[in-house]
Amino acid sequence: MQQVFIKIFVFVFGAFIGSFLNVCIYRMPREISTRKPSRSFCPNCKKTIFWYDNIPIISFIFLKRRCRFCQAKISWRYPLVELLTAFSFLILLNYLGFSWKLFVYAIFISCLIVAIFTDLDFRIIPDEISVGGLAAGLILSAIFPFMHGTTVFKISILRSFLGVLIAGGILYLFAIVGDFLFFKLGDWISRKFFKREIYLKKEFEEGEEPSTMGGGDIKLLAMIGAFLGWQQALLTLFLACILGGFVGIIVKIKTKGSLIPFGPFIAVAAVISFFFSQQLIAKFYSLYYF
Ligand SMILES: [Zn+2]
Numbered sequence: 001m002q003q004v005f006i007k008i009f010v011f012v013f014g015a016f017i018g019s020f021l022n023v024c025i026y027r028m029p030r031e032i033s034t035r036k037p038s039r040s041f042c043p044n045c046k047k048t049i050f051w052y053d054n055i056p057i058i059s060f061i062f063l064k065r066r067c068r069f070c071q072a073k074i075s076w077r078y079p080l081v082e083l084l085t086a087f088s089f090l091i092l093l094n095y096l097g098f099s100w101k102l103f104v105y106a107i108f109i110s111c112l113i114v115a116i117f118t119d120l121d122f123r124i125i126p127d128e129i130s131v132g133g134l135a136a137g138l139i140l141s142a143i144f145p146f147m148h149g150t151t152v153f154k155i156s157i158l159r160s161f162l163g164v165l166i167a168g169g170i171l172y173l174f175a176i177v178g179d180f181l182f183f184k185l186g187d188w189i190s191r192k193f194f195k196r197e198i199y200l201k202k203e204f205e206e207g208e209e210p211s212t213m214g215g216g217d218i219k220l221l222a223m224i225g226a227f228l229g230w231q232q233a234l235l236t237l238f239l240a241c242i243l244g245g246f247v248g249i250i251v252k253i254k255t256k257g258s259l260i261p262f263g264p265f266i267a268v269a270a271v272i273s274f275f276f277s278q279q280l281i282a283k284f285y286s287l288y289y290f
Pocket residue numbers: 042043044045046047067068069070071072
């Protein structure tokens with residue numbers, strides 16, 4: 001009975017956090033404060049939403065997908081993010097138990113969810129999430145050494161730091177080398193032998209330095225390093241490349257070439273890495289030694 005009560009509590013709590021994440025996803029890339037106005041407003045008519053119209057998932061159903069004032073359609077994204085967060089918290093509860101671990105990794109997952117949707121919408125991962133999350137990861141590592149498989153505080157914070165440096169550093173290096181190969185060397189070859197510029201250049205705005213990978217991705221992976229340590233952060237990068245490559249090819253064939261943001265792949269890969277790193281690493285070794 002108590003178990004069921006805890007599950008319901010965590011699920012409902014997750015839905016309310018999801019509701020707040022929706023606010024972050026909407027406001028952070030638009031540089032609107034997440035505190036002022038403190039009450040949610042309709043993105044269409046800007047009217048403040050009544051508290052009883054702002055209950056996660058339930059209000060969406062009762063309002064029949066429409067704003068009470070202007071009848072504008074409410075996006076499916078709102079209940080989707082609320083459900084996603086609620087189920088994520090429930091899965092974490094089953095995996096970690098009702099403990100401080102749940103608290104720590106619920107924060108981590110929440111950051112990833114915001115990063116996924118802001119990157120999809122705007123190709124932006126807000127610094128509040130990446131840099132703020134990085135700081136949270138370091139601070140939490142100093143308080144909860146279990147995050148880095150130890151009971152010694154100094155070792156935990158050291159591993160968290162290493163995670164930031166190695167994860168951020170590797171992706172920074174990747175970005176430099178990747179940009180050079182793709183935009184400098186690739187462009188040179190393309191002009192020299194095919195008499196045309198690399199078509200991807202068109203997708204960047206005037207004056208914007210073309211780049212295969214944004215600073216947001218680097219900061220996001222550094223944040224993941226702070227929470228999960230460098231080994232799992234590298235596994236995350238590896239999985240993100242496989243996922244991104246796979247989906248990228250499909251999107252490329254279907255839409256004839258458009259850039260897709262890399263952040264969501266990093267975030268999804270981080271979740272896979274968090275739950276399955278042991279099994280995956282064992283699998284790689286068994287393949288290697290075969
Ligand atoms: Zn409205």
